[in-house]
Amino acid sequence: MDLQNVPQEGNKTLGGYRKAVYARDAGGHIVVAASNGWEVEEIVTSQAVEEMRSLAETARQNAINGLSSTLEYWMYARRMDLLLLAQSTGIWRWRIRRHFRPEIFARLSPGMLKRYAEALGLAVQQLQRLP
Amino acid sequence: MTFPHHRHAAHCESGVVSNLVCHHGVPITEAMAFGLSAALSFAYLPFIKLSGLPLIAYRQPPRSIIRGLGKVLEAEFRFETFRNPAAGQARLDELLAQGHVVGLQTSVYWLPYFPEDMRFHFNAHNLLVYGKEGNDYLISDPVGEQTVRCDAASLSRARFAKGVLAPRGLLYTMQKPGVSTITPRVARKAILKTCRTMLAPLPIIGVRGIKMLANRVVRLDPAAHRSSLFVGHIIRMQEEIGTGGAGFRFLYAAFLQEVASLSGMEMLSGFSDRLMLIGDGWRAFALATARMVKGRDALNPVTLADLLRDLSRQEEVFFRDLKTALN
Incomplete structure (x- = not known):
């Protein structure tokens, strides 16, 4: 997963929390990014x-x-x-x-x-x- | 009172232990803590039920990250459990008064600061307590970006929740910080351990466990309500329960990349890239499943089982190659 693909879909079930996910930045380094949610998680x-x-x-x-x-x-x-x-x-x-x-x-x-x-x-x- | 070592983490246990180790002066990332403790895994345990659904774990059992990292760093952790909540709280207060930062295992359900929809009866959550003000404990819960507070009664209830993986008030402190440099030798050992787990000759563990889960999925009745719950549950274990995405695969790729900077370990950088791709495959599996759960696509157990089998094959080749490269 690349940094620009980290989902920011406003998952309701997170109640305003952002979760840490790992993704690759432009330089190829894997970094921690805060995601405010993915619809897949919200569905399940x-x-x-x-x-x-x-x-x-x-x-x-x-x-x-x-x-x-x-x-x-x-x-x-x-x-x-x-x-x-x-x-x-x-x-x-x-x-x-x-x-x-x-x-x-x-x-x-x-x-x-x-x-x-x-x-x-x-x-x-x-x-x-x-x- | 603030806790300068609070860092946002993907997973509670690796987050807590890396923050705790940092607090004791050894700078270590969450990915490093996760990888060195050889925490990556897969296990399909149909005989342990959570709300009637089988336990599907993408990592080693609770406490193994703390214990594993302690061993690798030659650090010393002290674990204590209690028979009754009063004793557990008294001991926590005593340790805080002595200036310790204390790790706790708790239930998620009884923590009032958790979002309502995330409060399930899951007992293996980890957090750090770094102080007490009045009736409130000051808490560094690494799944949140900021530190939080929790009243004494709720925290006590969360610590003494019953059921699967009951914490029995478990608290832990770091007694002795160990070595502060990570050598290629210990990293290599930890990676080989993970390879062994993933390639274990047991039907429910590692790549074979993934295959067994696929065999279970393929037998699901597409029309049954229960089937949709079952596949949704797999994705919750993979994405929702603090894994950093793709059931810890991205987190482990971050670890491999970090180790690649050590001398003689440069070849791991390619493995890190490969694992990121496998992780993308897990995300695609999650997406396909969620569409079926939502009813956008018809539930098709065969498609999902095929995706799982493919992931199992990819991981089998990956860990074989990784093992060969390190031997």
Whole structure:
């Protein structure tokens, strides 16, 4: 990649950051250049962000319709999946899956709720509600 | 309070370690740190999942740059992990009070200064802490052009995040700066190590790993939503996760060019040019994939797999030649 080909396409996902890339200047030296983004990166990052957003949105609808607990929504809202939530809380996956059932989630002990809330970076009251 | 050795870098670990070594009086570039630690690699690890997708790495595992550079420079780093966040923070404060600049491994997700769309649960990020003011830590994060601040609670959460590659509060300091001149001998050794990795007789590593990934890609169902996520994920690992472009190939080319200025290593300058061209091939692969992800072209696993196979072949020839030239 030559210096004049370093993409400056204003990638939204960088949030104003510029990233360092390596490119060749006119004299053939490879130097660090600041890039404000390449559309390719924007496409793949947006894809990943969009995927997590859609998982959270589905979970939110399920919670509204009483099909799932708010815990499932918050797991996706925090960009986690079942495996990561299990690792973060030390609670087995099958147990978490059970806690996705609203009637069971409603009866969880304060201690259990606190474990979830801490792993998700929330207050317990937030965990029990949708935003 | 400022940190004069903050330099913008492509990759967090090579950036952090080169800035830290500079702080201790040994001027070294990011590319040199990356190359000397033999950090370039490729690994396709289908049994380690990140959000349900396989780990695809274009470099050696976390910490190997720090350890590798320490060995080459005969410098000494000290690593510490902690059982609980309170102890981890107390030790960080203690080291800062003694005037140390401290390296940390953290999660990206819990760092509030990161752009919202870049905050994923990725646990092997590196940054330097050079001071504390009130409740804020002063941070030199080499992926940014400027130094930043982070409140104590967020930093602690980022240091003690759980999951794959959990940092367990890891902090490191440099105990002893090593040698300050880089000899052709150590550079040669490091390059041969990278050749060995890239040509390793293991199916998931190096040029064979690239081929195996191609074989996985070719089996993707073009109609499935999951397939698009899978190929998008490859490009994120290659371009998005701080690689300096083309999955570290440009960064390594910069290293080869720098080494070419040492006596007896002039032939590396041609290799640097060749690797830049291979890097352009990786960028073309990224572009083709992104167009499919976006729906501008139909998802075609065969085309993508062919591009990967071609890159694997090119790298195989490249590292063979490089090895021969140095022996």
